[in-house]
Amino acid sequence: MKELDLRLRHLKKSYTREVLKDVNLRVDNSSYVCIVGKSGSGKSTMLNILGLVEGYDAGQYYFNGTLIKNYVDYSRLRLENIGFIFQSYNLIPTLSCRENIMLPTLYNRHNKVQDFDELVQMLDLGPLLSQRVTTLSGGEKQRVAIARALILDPCLILADEPTGNLDPVNREIIFRLLKSEHKKGRGIILITHDADTAAQAETKLTLYDGALWREVSA
Numbered sequence: 001m002k003e004l005d006l007r008l009r010h011l012k013k014s015y016t017r018e019v020l021k022d023v024n025l026r027v028d029n030s031s032y033v034c035i036v037g038k039s040g041s042g043k044s045t046m047l048n049i050l051g052l053v054e055g056y057d058a059g060q061y062y063f064n065g066t067l068i069k070n071y072v073d074y075s076r077l078r079l080e081n082i083g084f085i086f087q088s089y090n091l092i093p094t095l096s097c098r099e100n101i102m103l104p105t106l107y108n109r110h111n112k113v114q115d116f117d118e119l120v121q122m123l124d125l126g127p128l129l130s131q132r133v134t135t136l137s138g139g140e141k142q143r144v145a146i147a148r149a150l151i152l153d154p155c156l157i158l159a160d161e162p163t164g165n166l167d168p169v170n171r172e173i174i175f176r177l178l179k180s181e182h183k184k185g186r187g188i189i190l191i192t193h194d195a196d197t198a199a200q201a202e203t204k205l206t207l208y209d210g211a212l213w214r215e216v217s218a
């Protein structure tokens, strides 16, 4: 597994108001971090910064020793290291399952590509491969999205409420998958507002008033 060493120090980000005021976080290959927080507290903003798709105003973000700066193209760093999973799946509707899963490999030059058949078997996608993704159920769509997130063997998985649209059975399937990917040495940062889910994670943090707070047990 590629090494992961992610550090946020005193990170700040404002839009019309201050959203992130002082975010500090360290994540490595052994981390499984679950983040909860009210709607509008800045969870997605933070995840987008971590995922190198959004800039920040002050503080520092180091990804594997690289200080992340605004207005620099980090698409290669992202492609080689980060798998993103969203609540709304973000699949390409005109493509088949197979094509959606393989999409990241079109841009790939250096990465070891995961064994496609193994991935398909693990996610139980075999019978669906030639189907258009618009014909799938929510749980099936999310499994395709996870396969796409894993195809380039990322050391970090960022998941923004990945089970928000799913029923309990499919929720459980997704959490089992995340757990088993964590065991392979992928760092995981999971945003959820499902308290049961959060309770399973090794580290549970709450984003509140622009900062991350550790749960203090009574």
Ligand SMILES: Nc1ncnc2c1ncn2[C@@H]1O[C@H](COP(=O)(O)OP(=O)(O)O)[C@@H](O)[C@H]1O
Residues within 6 Å of the ligand: 015, 016, 019, 037, 038, 039, 040, 041, 042, 043, 044, 045, 046
């Ligand atoms: N691109 C943007 N432009 C302006 N305001 C934004 C933008 N993205 C998010 N915000 C604002 O930042 C706050 C945090 O949003 P978000 O990170 O999506 O919260 P959460 O994911 O916790 O619900 C909200 O008040 C939202 O309206």
Ligand SMILES: [Mg+2]
Residues within 6 Å of the ligand: 043, 044, 045, 160
């Ligand atoms: Mg959000």
